[in-house]
Amino acid sequence: MDKKLRKKWLVYAVSGILLIGFGLSLLGESIILKITENSFLHWFGLGTMALAVIFAGLSFFGQAVVFKGQIDQDKKRD
Numbered sequence: 684m685d686k687k688l689r690k691k692w693l694v695y696a697v698s699g700i701l702l703i704g705f706g707l708s709l710l711g712e713s714i715i716l717k718i719t720e721n722s723f724l725h726w727f728g729l730g731t732m733a734l735a736v737i738f739a740g741l742s743f744f745g746q747a748v749v750f751k752g753q754i755d756q757d758k759k760r761d
Contacts, residue, residue: 688754696747702740709733 713730 685754685757688750688757692747692750692754695743695750699740699742699744699747702736702743704740706733706735706737706740709736 709729710733713726713733716726716729
């Protein structure tokens with residue numbers, strides 16, 4: 684059980700960090716598009732997608748924190 688939980692924790696933590704970073708990169712691109720005065724739909728669409736990716740990353744990372752808490756609880760019981 685502990686090995687499965689550790690693997691889930693690792694996958695969720697790394698995925699969350701990668702998604703947050705990718706979302707921030709997309710947000711930066713959206714800001715650049717807005718500054719260069721591209722059409723509203725281009726930068727707004729990319730910015731909206733960036734926020735969705737950032738929040739997905741936060742959700743994954745939050746779930747990793749839950750798994751880490753479960754791992755720590757299991758260690759205290761032993």
